[in-house]
Amino acid sequence: MAERWQMRVEHPVDGTALVRLSGSWRMEDRLPAVGEVQRQIETGRALRRIVFDTQGVTAWDTGLLAFVSKLREWGSAEGIEPDLTGLPEGIQRLLRLAAAVPPRKTGRSDIRLPWLARVGTTALAAWAGAAEMLTFVGGAFLAVLALLRGKARLRGSDLAVYIQECGASALPIVTLISFLVGLILAFVGAVQLRRFGAQIYVADLVGVAMAREMGPMMTAIIMAGRSGAAFAAQIGSMQANEEVDALTTMGLSPMEFLVLPRMVALTLMMPLLTLYADLLGILGGAFVGITMLGLAPTQYFHETQSFLNLTDFAMGLIKSVVFGVLVALAGCLRGMQCGRSSAAVGVAVTSAVVTGIVCIIFSDAILTVVYNALGF
């Protein structure tokens, strides 16, 4: 294929290489590598000078610039200083401009640390992270204490907004998920219980599972994905935008101003949402019991009522309060730790949801064991 560029290296005088360029030297012209010049320069002769003739060049852009700059780099490594005067005026100016600021030694190194050092660095980072988390939790705790003693200010308007955000606005999704969870539980139970003709116990199974376990847990997971993520995004973007710094310098504590209302709102709303989820889950179970297992509605509800007692609900509600605190803390913590770029906000949100869900499952396991030990 005929190239749109042409290059010839001549030796008019001993020790001088004349690089004659013509045609189109643009990025899309598949320009030659510098090795091509090296190949054409006759070996065995001492080269002292490289000069250019570019009178035949019809069009050029960064492609030619990159070529010349690379050639110059190679030349200075070989101890030859190319004479640039034969190049187009624009190229000469751009080369001067590129050389105006010397490359900065940025002190970056890609040296991989030895294995032990990497373990150590990771451990230290984990320790620092844990310390930061503890500091934050401690700060939040102190803020709550201050609030209880009436020393902290809680802006009512903010609190109302957050209560709506993580209470009423969450109802549709909580409705859907809890109803379906109740339905699934009933299905799983029905398949087994029908074999013994004990369909009626589906009511007990769904009721106790929803009240003690699935109600609080599913609600908490929904809230981690909904409100925890929202908290991290809100506070994170404020952090990225220096708004948190602005608050601090105004003498307002970010802990009181940003974290406290969110935490209080979520902690207040979680038990309410959980009760609602319990009810919807039981309805979901009843739907399966009535349509699939042929139970009468009254029969189903009577069974549920007689089997469940208030302790079951109380156990679930205690869990939901704990989950609420944890999800709010995880969201706010990740938001406060957010870096100063838009990418960091995304990382903070992801991290808030993951932290929230891990905390939920972990504390759920602990609480279940504790309840068991206490005999509830």
Place this chain on the structure above:
Amino acid sequence: MPSASNAAPPGGAGPQVPRVAVADLTLAYGSSVIQRDLTFAVRRGEIFIIMGGSGCGKSTLLRGLIGLLPPARGDVLFDGRSFCTADPEERKRMERRFGVLYQKGALFTSMTLAENVALPLQEFTDLAAAQIREVVALKLALVGLAGFEDFYPSELSGGMQKRAGLARAMALDPDILFFDEPSAGLDPISSKLMDDLILELRDSLGATVVAVSHELPSIFAIGDNAVFLDAETGTMIAQGNPRALLAESTDPKVRAFLTRGDAGVPAR
């Protein structure tokens, strides 16, 4: 590029056709008109300033020029060809011929500087990876950021981010460079360096520059031609070389702007 700008542009238009022509342009957000009846032309190789006080619609006009805001009326022509009515394919080809430097650089925060500058090269040229690396190093060197290839934008100062944004805007050797407030937010020395850089790049690359600015020193230092937008009347009230406008304009608003209010008219 010089050679490219001397040659006749595609479409057979002669060199007398302005690089950018704005014809009776009206820009509006919904029903609120920001600027109306704008008509001006930017010649090849010229540095054209869009000036005016804060909130007069300078940046809106820029958004209109680069196609981010479809005009309510009128048209923008590049080399005599309509940009606003071009079909999507042609529009893309036109867009590839201009580079835009946004006010805060608009670098992609999840990418290093090298990746930022390399992105258009990877997407729109068939250069090999090694060649892209060379071009990227060169572009960063041109804006004085040699050696910063592996830095993330968040690790740089505002002025450096802006220069890196310029390197990215220049990646594809555009014929037209658009700048939104090139020297805003920079200290006087960095601002002067930015002006010098724009002049040097225009002179050596032969690119046409359209810049939004309200920084007087910068306007007088680099501007060949300018329009003055007025917020009250919602249209342009002066056009010409900024230094000539300073010497000759009789409009009190233009005088107040160009003399920082010393002309006896309350500024802005």
